[in-house]
Amino acid sequence: MISRIFLEGQVNNANCVIFERFLKRLCLHYTTEGTMAAEALLVATAKEILIKLISITRCLHNLRGVVKIYGLEHVKSKEGVQKANLSSNPNIQELRFHWTNDEEENTDINNDEDVLEGLKPHSNLKGLVIENYRGEQLASWMMVKDHTSLLYNLVKIELKYYKRLGEIPALGHLPFLQVLQIVGMHNVKSVGPEFYGPHNLNDGGRETSIFQALRELSLQHMPSLIEWSEAAVAAYSGSSGLVFPSLEVLNIGWCPRLIMAPSHFPSIKTLTIAEINSVALRKMSNKLTSLTFLNLRKVSGSEINFVLEETFKNNRSLLKHVTIDSCDGLAHVPNVLHDLASLETLCIKECPNIRTILDINEEHNGLTRLQDIMITKCNKLTCLPKGIGNLASLERLAVSECPNLTVIDPSDICRLTSLRSLEIKKCGLLRTYNCWPEWLLSLTPDLTRLVIGDFSEELDYFPWPTITSTTTTSTCTNSSCSSSNFNITHQVQQRFFVSLKSLTLYGWSKLTSLPDQLQHLTALIDLSIWEFDGLESLPDWLGNLSSLQALHLWKCKNLMILPSMKAMRSLTKLQSLKIRWCPLLKEKCSKESGPDWHKISHIPSIQIDSNYVKLGSNHTNENER
Structure with a gap:
């Protein structure tokens, strides 16, 4: 079996000579500019070469920066790595140890615990990453002894994808730790009090903190995790602020069995939650008062409604960005959303049971900074927020894939004087009533981007405002539009068209022409x-x-004829043409041989499906990425 080994680090010029000779002798390669890298593609000697690569680091006393060692599954004893003597090198800032995650290469006896034990670092180490470790216990040098730890100076720890490890080590006592990521601990059922480390609540008359410097914490992909305990210090009156006092970013994801969680997060600004039960989320969030970013995805259970209401109330003056994604239990957005005076972005995605979002009352509207609303894949939503026209600061509105959306009040949309981008697509029940084609021309003259289409299959034309002459006007008589006067003139149309820079149209099967x-x-x-x-x-x-720079044609399965050569050559500013999933046109535009190639050969960048047949200087071939 062919194996891959890799060792990377920073060395000084003198020791580069030693390492270069070694690499040449093994017929490997050496890269200059202070970085050494060795790769061996060998059948029988992978183990021996890796041991030699590790042991040669004894000569590299000034190895510094980040050192990465891959292929550790090929080393079968502690002695094989102890020769590297990493503990004697004070200049290594970060160590990354990687075992393969390929099950086919994991059939040998597992000596990962011995190997990790032999990779003991210097106490100056600032960063430690261990990935795909298969041991049931961690190395002794990672443990606390007599209230001290070799890892005292660590700033960052990443522990990723351990299928056998049953518990997380004590880390709360590390005074400089700022980033902690624990990912893929499949066998861990509980994060207990030991996680917070040994602490004396009163040290010489001074209270001590737990995880005192930690700014970012991630617990992800832990399918067996049921309980995450409070720190013992949090139980003492007035001491909860001593736990995670500096933590600003908390990311908890894909822990579907988690039902018990702590609540001692006094400084959280960004909370990202994915695929956990809303009971655990409520315990984590009910004391948060400093949130600016809230991202919820696949939070199960009906308590999500109470969680949102509590969170909005407790952080009403600070929340700037709210994303709610794939939360089946969400039936509505709490009305307290009105009071989020700092809210800038609201995103609601794939919430199948939400029927209403909110009513924005002109007299009671605290959303003075809201700039961006995105609503997508909400199957039961029938109408947009009422009174949306009261959002004077709204710049972007995107509504897509809401199959039961039937009502868009044009009088509301047309009052959005700050609107720059509008997207309404794939809402199959929207028809031409409510005068919606006409109100396009009454939008703010500053609109620069429009994405629109894929409406009712009953329509055999694309509804777009029709102007018959410079003097003709069309007034909307629909009762739902009575609050506004929709007089449309050629002058209004020209003003609207001057601003529009980007247009995306979505069609459907009945359409045979563009507007x-x-x-x-x-x-x-x-x-x-x-x-x-x-x-x-x-x-x-x-x-x-005449100003067109990019033309993109997507999924038009019967399209086979481009405009005439004269028309295509008139597009003198056209820089990019993309033709994707248009099989008939693809054949006609084949490079050199296609009958329509002469129409497009002057365009600097041409992409057909995933291939760039011509590549402009500002583009990268997707096949090379």
Whole structure:
């Protein structure tokens, strides 16, 4: 079996000579500029070469910076790595130890515990990463002895993907630890009091802190974890602030069985939760008062509604960004959302049971800073937030894949005077009532981006405002539009078109043509056309889009004819053409041999499916990434 071994680190110039000779003797390669790297693709001698690579580091007294050692599964004894004598090198700042995660290469006797024991570092170490370790216990040098630890100076620890380890080591006593990531501990059922480390509540008359410097904590992919205990110090009156006093970022994900969790997080600013029960989330969040970012994904249980209400109330003056993703138990967004005076972004995704979001009352609207609303894949949502026009600072509104959305109040949308980007797509029940094509022309003149389409399959045309002359007006008579006067003139249309820089249209199977009105968008820079399945040819008026720099055609399965060569050559600013999943057009635009190649050969960057057939200076071939 072919094995891969890799050793990387920083060395000084004198020791580079020693290592270079060694690498040449093994027919490996050496990279200059202070970085050494050895790779062996051998059948029988992987173990011997790795031991030699590790032992040669004895000569590299000035090895410094980050040292990474891969392929440790090939070393079968403590003695094999002790020769590296890492503990004698005070200049190594970070060590990364990697075992393979390939099950086929893990059939030999597991000596990971002995190997890790032999990799004892110097006490100056600042960063430690251990990945795919298969031992049931950690090395003794990682443990606390007499209230002291070799890892005293660590700033960062990452422990990733341990399938056999049953408990997490004591780490709370490390005074300089700022980043702690624990990922993929499949066998850990409890994070107990020992996690917080040995502490005297009163040290010489002075209270001590637990995890006193920690700023970022992640616990992820721990499918067996049921309980995460409070620190013992938190039970003492007035002492809860001594636990995680500096923690600002907490990331808990994919711990579906977790039901017990601590609540001592006095300084949390960013809370990211994914796939845990809402009971545990409520315990973690009910005392948070400093949140600015809240990200919830796949939080199960109906308590999510109470969690949001409590969290909004406790952080009403600080919360800036709220994302709620795939929370089945969420039925509505709490009305206290009105009071989030600092909120800038609200994102609600894949919440299948949410029916209403909120009503934004003009008299009681504290959302004075809200700039961005995104709503997607909410199957039971029937209408947008009422009174959305009262959001004077809203710049971006995106609504997509809400199949039961039937109501968009144009009088509300048209009052969004700060709107710069509007996206309404894949909402299959939206039709042409409510005068929605016409109100496009009444939007703010500063709108620069529009994504729209994939509406009702009953429509056999793409609804776009129609202007018959410079004097003709069309007034909306629909009762739902009575609060606004929708007089549409060519002057209004021209003002709207001047601002629009990016347009994306989503079609459906019945559509056989693009709206002719698009030819007036002479300021358009970027045009994307998606899923116009009935479209067979692009019109010659496309050549009128004199400012166009990027044209993207996606999933138009019957499209086979580009505009004429004259029209394509009129697009003098066109820099990028992408044709993806358009099988007939792909064949006609094949490089050199395609019958339409001459129409597009002047374009600097051309991508057909995943291949760049022409590559401009500002693009990277996807096949090379």
